[in-house]
Amino acid sequence: MAWKFDKPLYSLADDSQNDAATHVWEGESLGGISEDNNRLPRPVIMLLGLTIVTAFLITFPLWGARPNAEIYAEYVQMMDSPAVQAISGDEAKMEYLVSNVKDTSLKSFQERHPLTMDDLRMIKDQVIELQGQGADLGEYSVIGAKVVLANFEGNLITDPVTGKTRPQAKQPWWDKGYTIDVFYVLYFCIAVLIVIKRLPHYSWKPDHSIAH
Template sequence: MSWSFDSPLRTLSDEEKVRKDEVLWENDNLGGVHEDNNPVPAPVVWLVGLTVVTAFAITFPLWGQRPTAALYEPYVNSMDKPEVLAAKDDKEAMARIVAMNKGTPNDALLERHPLTMDDLRIVAPQIKALESKGAHMHDFEVVGDKVVTANFEGNYRADGSRIRQQPWWDKGYTIDLFYLSYFFLSVFIMIKRLPPTSWQPKHDH
């Protein structure tokens, strides 16, 4: 029952294994269910491919992206503006802060990571403390109610500090590419070890 790579798109089994599989297929009643030897329907293949491509496309460039301190820095700096302080409640104050900071490249990120006024009050002192130190705000992430150093280690800057910013190619992509490749290769091998689809069982019994 050796492997055969002469025609991998037809079958990965040698003739001996193909003949044995055909005999087994014909002699086993499969619990009364007559299974034919048909190829995987093309629409199913296209649907799986579309699902994978779509999943990667809508999450590009990062999976598990966290908001940085730099993202909320404009919000923090808007908290003490007169129009914000004049708001009748926290909801209106937050709406005014959001409106003030619209029209930037960060609009999509801010929409995906919204804050309430209470959230902003919690992280504001931490962000201001980083500002006072002259820290690189993109090197810090907001995780829950904490502003922490990002868990990334990049190159060193001229001032000796290390770049701690999430790379455009996230580890999640590498992991998913590995598992998707493993999955599709396994399915391909499993299917191609069967007799070629040009043969169909007769279901005589």
């Protein structure tokens, strides 16, 4: 298992290993099947690169993640106001809430995760209780009628409610899953590169007439 590192992108095997490999390659018939030694075509390499980049980019934004309680905080705050109480019909009330929120930074999330007055009534008390405890509503997911701490594991923070240290339940910019993926893909690329560079260089073309 000798290794050669002078031209690692050309070959990692020495001449005697390459000779042995080419001898076996050309000299034996695998059930009447032979193999060529072509390189990966450049457009395919580009496609693979594009796939890896796309894999990270398309999964990074959390489209499809659950709504957090912060999105509905202003609805909860307004829902018992005289202006809303004066409106008859739940649909009209909800329309009023949606069109009268002041904090426009959450507008796109509110549009993506609409809810009814009945939904809002079910989470109202839980949102108010969390606000009373000083909790960060952005850390809480709304799942049906329940408001629960989200499953994100971000930077370590001191919990405003319990005072204990815990990972922040918000999507961090460095997400642990993506971080593992970066190394995982890197290790894979290095391992496959080593495997392929231990083969005879792709400029060598096997003669299939020898074994057949």
